[in-house]
Amino acid sequence: MSARLATVLAAIDAANAADPTTERDGATERPAALLYGERMSAETARLFPDASEHLRIAARGQHIERWRMPRASYPEGRAGYLAWRTAQAASHAERVGGMMAAAGYDAPDIDAVARLLRKEGIKRNPEMQRLEDVICFVFLRWYFADFAVQHDQEAVLRIVAKTARKMSAEARDRALAEFGDLPADLAEAIRG
Structure with a gap:
């Protein structure tokens, strides 16, 4: 460094x-x-x-x-x-x-x-896409569980689907592999 x-x-x-x-x-x-x-x-x-x-x-x-x-x-x-x-x-x-x-x-x-x-250039700038993938993984790993218990299932599915749309295809695949214990509806929302 x-x-x-x-x-x-x-x-x-x-x-x-x-x-x-x-x-x-x-x-x-x-x-x-x-x-x-x-x-x-x-x-x-x-x-x-x-x-x-x-x-x-x-x-x-x-x-x-x-x-x-x-x-x-x-x-x-x-x-x-x-x-x-x-x-x-x-x-x-x-x-x-x-x-x-x-x-x-x-x-x-x-x-x-x-x-x-x-957040300029998401889906166009590879560095921006990498940052967005990191943001999504941090949310899923550290903040999603608390978020999910505070909102109804429909809101949770909507937010997961929005999060997944921000991710690269590689990040979505990796999220599905790493968070393999997701309920089927949440996994489907990540698949997009």
Whole structure:
């Protein structure tokens, strides 16, 4: 790992360590954003051991300081959700870009990561698709079970189908192999 990559990842972790929301990680409570970033990095390394520095930075910074812009600060409904998500992505890109500049990255590198964080080019940009695959795997591995018990079966199937549409065909196949104990309707939703 290059020194500047290590510097950026440490800066992201330091920012996310301030998250007032905690999540259980084994026997301890940890800042939720910090834990999410670590899970994103671990899943990136597992799925894509050859991941570029751009992808590794974008994965770690995916939800940097997300708590600073609560969903409740935007209107209810789909339009409000999309506006919030767009604002979050722009904020993440700007924050991580500043960290990259401070670590010595140049403008093209910063722009490449910013495009990933803003989700530009899904299904067209292989790096963006890899990031989306990682996001989906992190959701399925770490957050799906809690999500599923809080929503009715129809909503769960709809969200799983939306998640699967974001994934590459290879990632969907891998998810079916790794999460082989899924009920048949959920497995079908992942198959698409």
